[in-house]
Amino acid sequence: MAIQRLTFSDMPQVLAIERRSYAAPWSLAMFVLETAKSGGLCVVARAFGSGAEGSASGIGLVGYAIVSKYDDAFHVMNVCVDPNRRREGIARGLLEHVVERAGGDDARLTLEVRPSNRGARALYDDLGFLSVGVRRRYYRDDGEDALIMWRTPATLQGRTYDIPGADDEGAGPGSRGPVPPDVPDVPDVAGVPRRRGRS
Numbered sequence: 001m002a003i004q005r006l007t008f009s010d011m012p013q014v015l016a017i018e019r020r021s022y023a024a025p026w027s028l029a030m031f032v033l034e035t036a037k038s039g040g041l042c043v044v045a046r047a048f049g050s051g052a053e054g055s056a057s058g059i060g061l062v063g064y065a066i067v068s069k070y071d072d073a074f075h076v077m078n079v080c081v082d083p084n085r086r087r088e089g090i091a092r093g094l095l096e097h098v099v100e101r102a103g104g105d106d107a108r109l110t111l112e113v114r115p116s117n118r119g120a121r122a123l124y125d126d127l128g129f130l131s132v133g134v135r136r137r138y139y140r141d142d143g144e145d146a147l148i149m150w151r152t153p154a155t156l157q158g159r160t161y162d163i164p165g166a167d168d169e170g171a172g173p174g175s176r177g178p179v180p181p182d183v184p185d186v187p188d189v190a191g192v193p194r195r196r197g198r199s
Contacts, residue, residue, distance in 0.1 A: 039069035076111035
């Protein structure tokens with residue numbers, strides 16, 4: 001697998017994976033808007049061999065990450081892996097690449113994730129993200145809340161002192177922080193966080 005910068009020529013494959021993955025997929029315009037932003041990290045994972053979305057050569061796109069930069073932080077907007085290639089470490093590879101390109105242990109990254117998406121939450125926990133709050137009724141399709149997660153130098157120590165508005169007292173490990181108690185044990189279907197309005 002190779003991780004490379006997303007280019008406009010990748011958009012047909014990106015859209016195909018997006019549409020197979022979600023009931024409310026991003027539009028081409030949304031992808032173009034995010035990838036055109038200065039300082040962002042928009043990457044694709046390419047696989048070699050069967051099961052890759054792409055050309056007859058067997059080299060194809062199997063996942064992507066759209067990450068925008070805002071001030072001194074990176075916002076993970078969209079991470080998606082081809083439904084036929086999930087549970088192969090592709091999302092982890094994409095996110096590890098993004099973290100490294102953003103500055104490694106000095107980077108500041110944030111994202112939102114569904115409390116019911118246990119697979120994605122476990123991955124984010126493992127990568128050093130820490131839940132610092134909840135956005136109520138964040139997802140428009142079903143009104144589910146979103147956990148707000150950050151990965152900063154402080155969260156790598158289990159603290160939140162470098163996150164604006166976060167209470168550093170009692171910071172818990174990973175997404176096991178302020179999870180609403182009434183979250184049902186829903187199986188992880190997609191394994192990725194969803195942006196407002198498209199999940």
